[in-house]
Amino acid sequence: MVMDFSSGNVTLFHGDALRVLTTLPAASVDAVLTDPPYSSGGVTMGARQADPAQKYQQGGTKRQYPPMLGDAKDQRSWTMWCTLWLGECWRIAQDGAPLMVFTDWRQLPALTDAVQAAGWSWRGIVVWDKRSSRPQLGRFRQQCEYIIFASKGRFAASTRACLPGVYAYPVIAAQKIHLTSKPVALITALLAVTPADAIVLDPFMGGGSVGEACVATGRGYIGVELSPEYYAISRERLGKVQAERQ
Numbered sequence: 241m242v243m244d245f246s247s248g249n250v251t252l253f254h255g256d257a258l259r260v261l262t263t264l265p266a267a268s269v270d271a272v273l274t275d276p277p278y279s280s281g282g283v284t285m286g287a288r289q290a291d292p293a294q295k296y297q298q299g300g301t302k303r304q305y306p307p308m309l310g311d312a313k314d315q316r317s318w319t320m321w322c323t324l325w326l327g328e329c330w331r332i333a334q335d336g337a338p339l340m341v342f343t344d345w346r347q348l349p350a351l352t353d354a355v356q357a358a359g360w361s362w363r364g365i366v367v368w369d370k371r372s373s374r375p376q377l378g379r380f381r382q383q384c385e386y387i388i389f390a391s392k393g394r395f396a397a398s399t400r401a402c403l404p405g406v407y408a409y410p411v412i413a414a415q416k417i418h419l420t421s422k423p424v425a426l427i428t429a430l431l432a433v434t435p436a437d438a439i440v441l442d443p444f445m446g447g448g449s450v451g452e453a454c455v456a457t458g459r460g461y462i463g464v465e466l467s468p469e470y471y472a473i474s475r476e477r478l479g480k481v482q483a484e485r486q
Contacts, residue, residue: 249460261328270438326358336396427453448474
């Protein structure tokens with residue numbers, strides 16, 4: 241574990257998420273928003289352990305991304321692992337803090353179990369309509385992913401606005417940095433449920449989309465990333481966003 245970037249209200253750690261989380265102080269963040277490895281993409285063990293680039297990219301895609309780590313767990317170990325890091329996030333979050341965690345349809349039941357086992361109060365599911373997906377002959381398209389919404393105890397509302405339960409933002413390939421990048425505009429919309437000056441914890445930083453949205457909206461950010469390639473990419477990305485705001 242290495243913490244080698246701290247600038248203003250942004251702190252980045254290079255290391256394993258669970259190990260880093262155990263070192264952070266209790267009740268020190270206002271929200272948790274993260275996109276962990278799904279360990280899905282197949283119904284057999286062999287399919288789950290395939291290269292993520294094969295599981296999550298459509299055939300014919302030419303762009304290559306750095307290796308995506310931690311995406312080969314089986315169902316039971318993934319659920320147990322999620323319960324462990326979600327439990328640490330619960331400890332680190334302040335009372336009333338919101339939790340938002342991305343998942344897909346395969347892991348939706350397992351993740352809602354892990355969220356509750358870790359102590360969070362499950363508040364619902366937010367739908368992300370990607371507006372595109374692989375064709376499914378004779379079947380419904382799997383064009384949505386989901387954000388599990390929970391809170392640490394009684395939810396502390398930060399806005400008087402009535403927020404939607406479905407967000408439609410396309411994935412723009414030219415803007416992707418990570419194999420499973422989420423649109424910054426989507427992240428920004430989700431941050432509406434957090435205080436304007438919130439410190440947001442993201443144990444799975446990936447390409448830095450959550451961090452960019454936090455910095456761009458004036459929120460604090462604590463990011464953790466295991467992959468050395470993605471850590472370097474995110475550190476450079478967030479440094480540029482900070483410089484643009486000065």
